[in-house]
Amino acid sequence: MIAAKLVDNVWATRKIDSLNGLKFMLAEPIGSEQETQRFIVVDTVGAGIGDRVIVSKGSAARRIFTDQELPIDAVVIGIIDEDCHF
Template identity: 70%
Template sequence: MLAARLVGNIWATRKINSLNGLKFMLAEVINNQEEKQRLIVADTIGAGIGDRVIICTGSSAKLIFEERAMPVDAAVIGIIDEDCHF
C-alpha cells in the first residue's frame, strides 16, 4: 500500500454507471522525492482533504465495495493516526 495525503476532490459528472455516487479524491504519495506522484482514489470511509491515508492499489482496491465489479484501481483503506510518525 502507499502512504498518501489527500489534496483535493475530483468531480466527474459523466462516468461509468456503476460509479454513480462514488467519491473521488486526489492523493499525493508521501515520500522523500522532489516530484510527488499523484493519483485519483475512491473513498468510502469519510476521509477528508489533508488526511494522511493508506491507499490500496490494483485490482484489490475494489474489495472495499460490497458489489465488487467496480472499475476502480485505487482506494482509501485507512486513515493514518495523527500521532503516527514515519
C-alpha cells in the same frame, strides 16, 4: 498498501453508472520518491482534504466492493492518526 495525503476533491459530472455515489479524491504518496505523482482514489471512509490515509491499490482495491468488476484502481481504506510520522 501505501500512505498518501489527500490534496483535493475530484468531481466527475459524467461517469459510468456503476461509479455513481462514489467520492473521488486526489492523493499524493507520502515518504517516497514519487511524492509528486498524484493519483485518484475512491474514498470509502469519509476522509477529507489534508488527511493522511492508507490506500489499497490494484486489484485488491476492488475487493472491498460487492461489484468486483468496477474500474477502480485505488481506494482509501483508513485514516492515519496524527501522531504517526513517516
